[in-house]
Amino acid sequence: xxxxxxxxxxxxxxxxxxxxxxxxxxxxxxxxxxxxxxxxxxxxxxxxxxxxxxxxxxxxxxxxxxxxxxxxxxxxxxxxxxxxxxxxxxxxxxxxxxxxxxxxxxxxxxxxxxxxxxxxxxxxxxxxxxxxxxxxxxxxxxxxxxxxxxxxxxxxxxxxxxxxxxxxxxxxxxxxxxxxxxxxxxxxxxxxxxxxxxxxxxxxxxxxxxxxxxxxxxxxxxxxxxxxxxxxxxxxxxxxxxxxxxxxxxxxxxxxxxxxxxxxxxxxxxxxxxxxxxxxxxxxxxxxxxxxxxxxxxxxxxxxxxxxxxxxxxxxxxxxxxxxxxxxxxx
Numbered sequence: 001x002x003x004x005x006x007x008x009x010x011x012x013x014x015x016x017x018x019x020x021x022x023x024x025x026x027x028x029x030x031x032x033x034x035x036x037x038x039x040x041x042x043x044x045x046x047x048x049x050x051x052x053x054x055x056x057x058x059x060x061x062x063x064x065x066x067x068x069x070x071x072x073x074x075x076x077x078x079x080x081x082x083x084x085x086x087x088x089x090x091x092x093x094x095x096x097x098x099x100x101x102x103x104x105x106x107x108x109x110x111x112x113x114x115x116x117x118x119x120x121x122x123x124x125x126x127x128x129x130x131x132x133x134x135x136x137x138x139x140x141x142x143x144x145x146x147x148x149x150x151x152x153x154x155x156x157x158x159x160x161x162x163x164x165x166x167x168x169x170x171x172x173x174x175x176x177x178x179x180x181x182x183x184x185x186x187x188x189x190x191x192x193x194x195x196x197x198x199x200x201x202x203x204x205x206x207x208x209x210x211x212x213x214x215x216x217x218x219x220x221x222x223x224x225x226x227x228x229x230x231x232x233x234x235x236x237x238x239x240x241x242x243x244x245x246x247x248x249x250x251x252x253x254x255x256x257x258x259x260x261x262x263x264x265x266x267x268x269x270x271x272x273x274x275x276x277x278x279x280x281x282x283x284x285x286x287x288x289x290x291x292x293x294x295x296x297x298x299x300x301x302x303x304x305x306x307x308x309x310x311x312x313x314x315x316x317x318x319x320x321x322x323x324x325x326x327x328x329x330x331x
Contacts, residue, residue: 044109045103045105047070047074047076048070049070053079054078055076055153056076057075057076057146062074062075063193063194064138064142064145064194066133066138073130075127075149077093077150077153078109078125078126079124079161080110080116080124080125081117081162082121082122082162083118087162088162089122089123090121090122090168090329091125091158091164091169092168092169093127093147093151093154093170093180093206094116094125094127095127095147095171095172095179096108096109096127097172097173097174097177097215097302098174099174099175099226099231100131100139100143100175100227100232101227101231104173104174107302108302108304109126112305115305120320120323121329121330122329125150125154127146127147127176129150136235139233139234139236140233140248141192143179143232144182144186144191145191148183148191148204149200151206152199152202152204153202155168156199166207167328168206168207169206169210169323169328170183170206171210171211172210172211172214173212173302173304174213174215175215177211177213177214177215178215178218181216181250182250184206184258185250185253187257188205188257205257206259208259208261208323210261210262210263211262211277212263212265213264213269213272213277214265214272215228216250216251216277216280217249217251217280218244219252222275223276224273233245233248250283254286254287254289256289258287259289260290260291261289261291262292262293263281263293264293264294264295264299264315265294265295266296266299266301266312267296268297268298268299269301270301271301277295297311298310299311
């Protein structure tokens with residue numbers, strides 16, 4: 001682990017290991033696809049009509065939808081109920097990464113959701129948002145429409161879903177971290193959503209924000225452009241692109257309204273520059289936003305729970321302790 005880059009960061013001198021791996025429930029096993037074929041990998045991200053554990057974000061066609069393909073055009077949530085949860089359990093909206101043109105499957109979805117729901121007793125909603133297509137379909141702001149709708153849907157249906165509407169956190173990995181942070185930072189806007197209903201009137205601010213190896217900056221001067229940048233902002237140019245480079249850079253948009261943040265990243269991240277996290281944590285500290293940041297010397301991008309990975313494998317236990325300190329889960 002490295003020394004703090006700025007006073008006030010929270011660091012850990014000794015690694016904490018998970019005492020045991022959570023056992024996947026029958027519901028989780030049903031949703032995981034063990035087959036590594038291309039068809040099986042794609043199918044996990046497809047909406048299945050009639051599956052009671054999947055919630056379509058809009059009853060009809062989603063705003064801006066190009067069609068009704070269940071694997072491309074229908075954004076939805078997959079629910080992992082809290083084990084032994086009360087009638088008002090805390091909730092996490094889990095947003096997997098993948099560069100805005102795909103969703104990471106194996107390590108950031110079911111394993112993390114099972115850990116949260118079974119070990120931490122948090123009802124977890126995995127978000128399957130629409131992905132940027134080669135022709136520019138579903139670029140910005142469509143993923144933001146889907147993410148904000150998901151958060152507001154959970155809040156609107158809190159009683160029926162058995163969750164506490166005042167304890168809803170976002171947890172995003174990589175590009176999903178960019179989406180999660182953007183939703184938290186711009187919760188007062190609707191990103192130009194063209195149609196509205198009663199659900200859209202719900203509060204869009206999450207109570208907590210958690211990020212794993214996130215993409216944060218869309219400023220190519222500050223951080224080298226990533227696949228997330230190219231996919232999300234495909235075909236934007238001129239003044240419009242310049243505006244979005246700032247508007248969608250988390251480090252430029254922290255306010256006093258930003259919720260408390262937990263963040264982890266490895267400084268040897270080979271896919272996304274750790275400078276994303278450094279810039280964001282510095283901006284949070286400058287605005288006085290509570291932040292617990294863990295910048296590990298070693299880790300792997302896309303690791304999910306990071307089981308068996310030195311240093312980075314400590315983050316789930318650290319996250320649990322942070323949630324306890326925020327009075328989000330019981331000790």
